[in-house]
Amino acid sequence: MKALTRWNPFREMEELERRMSALLNWRPFGRQTMTLVEDEDITVPEWSPLVDIVEDEKEYLIKVELPEVQKDDVRVTVEGGTLTISGERKAEKEQKGRRFHRIERYYGRFERSFAIPDDAEADNVKAEFKDGVLRVHLPKSEKARPKQIEVQVA
Known part of the structure; x- marks a missing residue:
């Protein structure tokens, strides 16, 4: 016997986004991520001042x-x-002797x-x-x- 569950019209889209993100490290409906150091994601928000x-x-x-x-x-x-x-x-411009880590x-x-x-x-x-x-x-x-x-x- 199946249990009743609440229908979410966006569930398929959320699942598709999750799979795309895992496959391509890409967020089509949110923030973009870049990997600069192995195993570490850096999130870059869209630039829109508050x-x-x-x-x-x-x-x-x-x-x-x-x-x-x-x-x-x-x-x-x-x-x-x-x-x-x-x-x-x-x-910021790069300066000699300084490295950006993040x-x-x-x-x-x-x-x-x-x-x-x-x-x-x-x-x-x-x-x-x-x-x-x-x-x-x-x-x-x-x-x-x-x-x-x-x-x-x-």
């Missing part, structure tokens, strides 16, 4: 983690209702794009970069901000 988006009554604030990225290597653009943050984290952080170009809300003033975007964090300020239009209405006594 972002927090915060809203208050005056503005939207986008905070982007960009450790070891230089200010001159970051670009913020607004075009066609889209805010795009792009740039590059450059790899390289897990990703270097290279990145790009993140966000739709600009209708109540934001795209022409007044400001950006500042400090301590490895990019802060992009997107002010709300005056008419979109909440207004306090005084209640009159009749």
